[in-house]
Amino acid sequence: MFDGKLISVEVVEGRYREIVHHPGACAAVPLVGDDVLLVRQFRDAVGETLLEVPAGVRDVEGEAVADCAAREVLEETGYRVTHIEPLGSVLTSPGFTDERIDLFLARVEPDPEHDAEDEVEVVRMPLAEAGQAVLDGRIRDSKSAVGIVLAAARDP
């Protein structure tokens, strides 16, 4: 067994693989008109700079998951959420981890009182272009790919 700050590892007798327990996460596809706000950041786990939707670990005790998603949008983009609705959820890798990411569609507007986090670059593009970026491999993060596909199917 291993017990870390984020994850813990369970070793199951007779099972070939370990199970990694994860607290879960929230993510939102933030829309300004027909545009989506993405974030570009270096991910040291994979050693690459990735284009993703705003997201975060569910690490605030008792926080509703939609509030978690709205908070992450504000923190990472500097835009505040005016409407939010659930899109579903994604199980990132159910062969080895219980991580579930709850996905939301958010309508957002600039919040003049809030600056985005410095370490995150915000990239604005038409939602249709983001959908194309999923298809051509520019967006490879699973929650972002699924969230964009679900948002494009939902958005009129």
Next chain:
Amino acid sequence: MFDGKLISVEVVEGRYREIVHHPGACAAVPLVGDDVLLVRQFRDAVGETLLEVPAGVRDVEGEAVADCAAREVLEETGYRVTHIEPLGSVLTSPGFTDERIDLFLARVEPDPEHDAEDEVEVVRMPLAEAGQAVLDGRIRDSKSAVGIVLAAARDP
């Protein structure tokens, strides 16, 4: 640090979260005409029975990733691959793990000499229906959702 059979955990000084190292995996969207072959299996990590595309961990030393995907299709469905092409890859959860799943589109046909694994139920459905299952939440496994979306965009 934790060193398991499948994964290992790296604790980085000054970093809030652990990094989980994973050997990577392969997955294929196997098509018979306009139908896709999915597998339904219980995943103890999440405690649910899920609908997924055939996939497996890259645990055979020196095996090409396309061969890994073709082998998994045969083992899990009993169908053999007659054509295989890369669709791209997905990073399942780059905030905490380096796991990458390479995705393939496979054309398959029944292999009379091979039975599918007993513990895996094969579900055949039109690819378009599988795409709808991604949108309505019946398919929540990330590699399967992304693979089906990419295959539907590729398949004429």
